[in-house]
Amino acid sequence: MMKVLRLQPGDEIEVSDAAEWEYRAVLTELNSEFAEVKILDKQKFAREPEIEITLYQGVPKQGKMELIIQKSVELGVHAIVPVFMARSVVKDNGRFEKKRQRWQKVADEAVKQCRRGIIPKVGDALVTKEAADVFADYDLVLFPYENEAGTTMKDVLRPLTEGTDEKAERKELRRIAVIIGPEGGFSEDEAGLITESGGQSVSLGKTILRTETAGLAAIAMIMYELEL
Numbered sequence: 001m002m003k004v005l006r007l008q009p010g011d012e013i014e015v016s017d018a019a020e021w022e023y024r025a026v027l028t029e030l031n032s033e034f035a036e037v038k039i040l041d042k043q044k045f046a047r048e049p050e051i052e053i054t055l056y057q058g059v060p061k062q063g064k065m066e067l068i069i070q071k072s073v074e075l076g077v078h079a080i081v082p083v084f085m086a087r088s089v090v091k092d093n094g095r096f097e098k099k100r101q102r103w104q105k106v107a108d109e110a111v112k113q114c115r116r117g118i119i120p121k122v123g124d125a126l127v128t129k130e131a132a133d134v135f136a137d138y139d140l141v142l143f144p145y146e147n148e149a150g151t152t153m154k155d156v157l158r159p160l161t162e163g164t165d166e167k168a169e170r171k172e173l174r175r176i177a178v179i180i181g182p183e184g185g186f187s188e189d190e191a192g193l194i195t196e197s198g199g200q201s202v203s204l205g206k207t208i209l210r211t212e213t214a215g216l217a218a219i220a221m222i223m224y225e226l227e228l
Helices: 064-075 096-114 128-133 153-161 166-172 188-196 211-226
Strands: 012-016 021-030 035-044 052-058 079-084 140-144 175-180 200-202
Touching: 012 035, 052 064, 052 211, 064 079, 064 096, 064 211, 079 096, 079 128, 128 188, 140 153, 140 188, 140 211, 153 200, 153 211, 175 211
Parallel strands: 052 079, 052 175, 140 175, 140 200
Antiparallel strands: 012 021, 021 035
């Protein structure tokens, strides 16, 4: 606030409590130890989606996860969970927590850029079985799969907004999980496990998308159909 933005007492700022409310405030005092403000207005989040999307991302090769996290946060994702899958090239060597902390910083910075109300959490890494065990907590689990030739994302999402009471439909569908495979895709065993655990297999289109593209495309499609 002091060294980069060069703010001074009298300047207006926006403040979020990272839970539900955002505030318009004016700086009354600012120094190297603290900032004091006077609240001018209080409103519920204006930029947070009603749908909470959790992205379960198969851990990709070095460098790709930062892009995935940055862009998915900009698109409105609620949380990101790294998942070690059968075909993940990267393995957990016992130092994964440092990567998770770095990825969380990427999410923090992306939130500031797009001025969201909450900071999406980058969760602890799971394996596919652990991720499948929590799918029952979601209202819908979408499983973009390169071998799915029949059901598209639109086939699943469009009927959810065509009911007689659209607002009631959306309220019931609050938490959505999206699970994306790593560069090598899902193994047959993983695909079977995810489907048995409630995952809805869908196609994202006629082309095969890279792992860093697939999740972003899925999130954008969900936001288009259920939020806009």
